[in-house]
Amino acid sequence: MDFKTVLKRIVENVDGAIGAGVIGEDGIAIDQYSTKPDFDISAAGAEYSTIISSAKKASQSFGLGKTNEVLISTEKATMIMMVLGKSYFVTLALNLDGNLGRGRLELKKAIPELEKLL
Amino acid sequence: MPGDPALSAEIEELKKKLSQNPDSLIFVPLADAYRKAGLYDEAIEVCKKGLEKHPTYTSARVVLGRVYIEKNKFDEAIQELKKVESVDSDNIMVHTMLGNMYLKKKMYAEAVEQFQRVLSLNPEDIEIQEKLKEALSAKQEITKPVEKEEKKEQINSSEKQGKIVEKPQIDIQKSLKAAELYTKKEDFEKAIEVYKELLDLDPENIVVQQRLREVYDLQDKKLRKAKEKPEIKEEEKIISSDKITTEDILDVMKEAVESDRVDEEEKPRKEEQLQAELKSEKPQETKHITLSKDKAEAIEKVLNVLKEVEGVIGSFFLLRDGSIIASVLPPSVNANEIGKHIASIVEKTEKSVQNMNQGKLNQVVISSESGQLLFTEVMTGVLFMIGNEAINVGKMRLILKDIIDDIKKVLS
Numbered sequence: 001m002d003f004k005t006v007l008k009r010i011v012e013n014v015d016g017a018i019g020a021g022v023i024g025e026d027g028i029a030i031d032q033y034s035t036k037p038d039f040d041i042s043a044a045g046a047e048y049s050t051i052i053s054s055a056k057k058a059s060q061s062f063g064l065g066k067t068n069e070v071l072i073s074t075e076k077a078t079m080i081m082m083v084l085g086k087s088y089f090v091t092l093a094l095n096l097d098g099n100l101g102r103g104r105l106e107l108k109k110a111i112p113e114l115e116k117l118l
Numbered sequence: 119m120p121g122d123p124a125l126s127a128e129i130e131e132l133k134k135k136l137s138q139n140p141d142s143l144i145f146v147p148l149a150d151a152y153r154k155a156g157l158y159d160e161a162i163e164v165c166k167k168g169l170e171k172h173p174t175y176t177s178a179r180v181v182l183g184r185v186y187i188e189k190n191k192f193d194e195a196i197q198e199l200k201k202v203e204s205v206d207s208d209n210i211m212v213h214t215m216l217g218n219m220y221l222k223k224k225m226y227a228e229a230v231e232q233f234q235r236v237l238s239l240n241p242e243d244i245e246i247q248e249k250l251k252e253a254l255s256a257k258q259e260i261t262k263p264v265e266k267e268e269k270k271e272q273i274n275s276s277e278k279q280g281k282i283v284e285k286p287q288i289d290i291q292k293s294l295k296a297a298e299l300y301t302k303k304e305d306f307e308k309a310i311e312v313y314k315e316l317l318d319l320d321p322e323n324i325v326v327q328q329r330l331r332e333v334y335d336l337q338d339k340k341l342r343k344a345k346e347k348p349e350i351k352e353e354e355k356i357i358s359s360d361k362i363t364t365e366d367i368l369d370v371m372k373e374a375v376e377s378d379r380v381d382e383e384e385k386p387r388k389e390e391q392l393q394a395e396l397k398s399e400k401p402q403e404t405k406h407i408t409l410s411k412d413k414a415e416a417i418e419k420v421l422n423v424l425k426e427v428e429g430v431i432g433s434f435f436l437l438r439d440g441s442i443i444a445s446v447l448p449p450s451v452n453a454n455e456i457g458k459h460i461a462s463i464v465e466k467t468e469k470s471v472q473n474m475n476q477g478k479l480n481q482v483v484i485s486s487e488s489g490q491l492l493f494t495e496v497m498t499g500v501l502f503m504i505g506n507e508a509i510n511v512g513k514m515r516l517i518l519k520d521i522i523d524d525i526k527k528v529l530s
Contacts, residue, residue, distance in 0.1 A: 002124075026211035027177040028150055043143040046177040047470040053208050054463045054470075055484040056239075057335075058491055061456050061463075062504055065487030066242070071511065072467075075477025086243065087211055101512070 003031035006113050007090075010106045011035060016098025018077065022114060023048050025087040041091065052081055052089055069104075082107050085115050125155050141171060149181045153188065161185045176202045176209075183215060192219045207338045210239050217249065226257035234317055238331035254318065297329065306337040339462065416528040418444035424521050429509030431489065435525065436461060437499050447504075464493060464500050481518075483511055490514065496522050497529045 007020040011033055019034030021041030027049035029042040041048070055070045070081040073096075080103050081091045090110065092103050132148035145168030152161035165182040172178065179198045186195035196219055202212050217232030233250040236243060293312050300309035313330040320326070421433045425446045434445035440458030471479045481494040490505040492514055501522065505514055 024211065026180045026209060028181060029147060040142075040144070042147040044474045045146070046175065047474045049177075049209075050206075050470045051467050054466045055482070055491075057208070058460065058463045059484055059486040060331075061459055062451065062489070062491065064489040064491065064504075067484060067486045069483075069485040071481075071483040071485075072471065073480045073482075074471050075480065077476050079476075086240075 001113065001117070003114065003117055004033055006110050006117070007031060007033035010092060010103075010110055013106050014092070014094065014099055014103045016095040017103060018093045018095060018098075020090065020092045021045075021048075022084065022088060022090050022118075025049055025052065025089070030088070039093065041093070048079075048081065048089070048091055052083070055081075071100075071104075078103075080104055080107060082111060084111060085118050088118055090114055122155070125151060129155065143168075143172065143175060143177075146175070146178050146181055149178070149185070153181065153185050158185050158189050174205070176206050180209075180212065183212075187215065187219065192223055195219060204341075207235075207334055208239055210236055213239075214246065217246075217253070221249065221253055221256075224256070226253050226260065229253040230257055230318075231314065234314065234327075234330065235334065238327045238334065241327055294326075294329075297333075301329075301333055301336065304336075304340065306333050306340065309333045310337070335459070413528055414443050417525055418446065420521060420524045420528065421446040423524075424503065424517065427517055429505050429513075430517075431504040431506055433501065433503040435496070435499050435501050438465075443499060451504075460493075460502060461500070481515070483514065485511065492518065494518060494522060496525045499529075501525060 003022050007022070010020045011017040018036055019032060019039045019041055021032035021034075022030040023041070023045045024030065027046035029045045032041040034041065051072065052067070052070060056067045059065065059067045066083075068083055072079045072081075077096065078094045078098060078100055079091060080094075080100070081089050083089050090107060092107055094100065094103055129148065129151045132144055132151055135144045136142065136148055145164050149161045149164040149168070152158070152164060162182065162185055165178050165185070169175070169178050169182070179202045183195045183198040183202070186192070186198065196216065199212050199216050202209060203216065206212065213232045213235045217229045217236065220226070220229035220232060230250065230253045233246050233253060236246045237250065240246075293316055297309045297312035297316075300306070300312065310330065310333055313326050313333065316326045317330065417435050421435065421444055424430055424433050432445070432447035432451060434447060434457075435443045436457050437443060438461060440461035442457045467482060468479045471477070479495065481492065484491040487507070489507050490509055490511065492503045492505070494501050501518070503514065503518065
């Protein structure tokens with residue numbers, strides 16, 4: 001089992017999913033799987049990492065402890081990011097009509113597998 | 119080419135993508151793939167070429183730094199990672215890599231600084247706690263012989279003069295007050311110095327770690343502002359360097375000595391005074407507010423409705439400059455203190471979403487160990503909601519729909 005296989009499974013199991021990726025907190029993608037050639041998680045790794053870092057800061061400001069998950073909805077897509085181990089996270093991007101609940105569930109299910117691979 | 123066929127295929131695919139779009143950021147994953155394959159010269163070449171086109175893309179510098187580390191070229195690696203650190207001070211990986219390199223280079227003071235920054239961002243990192251201890255004890259081993267010699271000399275000269283030698287002591291409360299004053303006067307370097315001295319004494323002090331992180335944040339904000347308005351900042355720099363005077367330091371020391379003597383009866387009076395001072399400062403903080411008092415009160419009413427919802431701890435509505443228009447928060451949260459900090463977090467997130475070509479940011483939900491945060495744009499401002507760990511994300515989003523409509527009605 002490798003990262004791509006797990007990411008592919010997540011994307012295929014969620015209606016409206018565009019792509020998924022495993023990214024380091026330094027912004028460098030470890031692996032990704034995308035159904036759209038123009039949707040490149042690797043190239044936007046630094047932006048995802050900035051979002052995670054901002055979320056962690058916000059959480060700390062209110063004394064809410066460790067950040068586990070960030071959910072972002074924009075004009076074009078919804079992105080779910082879940083923290084993996086100490087310094088990585090997995091992200092899943094969905095169309096606006098994508099199944100968000102299913103996406104979160106698939107990510108949660110995949111986390112132990114992905115953590116083993118890290 | 120590497121022995122691993124999957125890695126070879128990945129390199130070929132990335133090379134193809136890069137040749138199709140030479141201006142894209144795909145050079146970073148390609149350089150990283152070369153690094154994984156042990157093709158360091160190719161990785162360096164790709165990174166350097168890419169950085170000529172995208173000099174501010176920090177991920178490329180991180181990859182370049184990693185390549186240099188793997189080639190044992192620590193000086194070059196430090197040079198690259200320091201550039202990343204100057205624009206992204208919260209990058210845990212960069213601080214960790216720098217700390218590890220300084221440790222290898224036996225530059226213990228620098229290693230301590232880097233590990234302390236990691237711990238200020240993630241206090242629970244046991245591995246870094248161990249490394250910090252290692253760097254601190256190595257640092258002390260180096261300074262001990264020098265200190266011993268200095269002490270010996272002091273004792274000798276004192277003995278000759280018939281004086282009694284007293285052991286120097288650091289008063290933690292006074293040091294904390296001095297650091298607070300330095301922070302207030304924007305002399306962040308000195309504040310950081312004081313907090314670091316305190317962390318040398320007690321590396322696991324969470325309060326000091328938290329304050330150090332806050333000072334680093336403030337310092338970063340100041341640097342970012344300076345980059346935006348260099349000519350104005352120069353003037354401010356001159357003023358701020360003149361801000362701390364000997365009188366100020368003496369005042370802090372006097373204040374600390376006096377506060378030691380304050381008995382319990384005097385405490386409430388002092389608190390009243392402080393509250394009065396804070397109230398008198400309030401108009402300065404809220405000078406950017408453009409909404410009328412009536413509208414602010416109407417928004418607060420809406421937020422009060424939200425407070426009644428099970429699982430909601432509090433909420434506030436703020437403008438882009440960090441001014442809090444209305445808030446319904448528990449007493450432990452000081453809305454005025456966090457406003458600007460939160461506004462900068464919102465701004466960073468929006469910018470990242472734009473850079474990803476995902477259009478306008480609508481809503482962000484952050485789930486943490488002990489609760490959830492949600493922020494969403496509402497016309498000219500941002501609505502922020504805090505929920506406890508039991509609140510359901512879906513429910514939170516649903517509640518927000520009505521609240522947003524109500525705030526829009528007030529604002530329009």
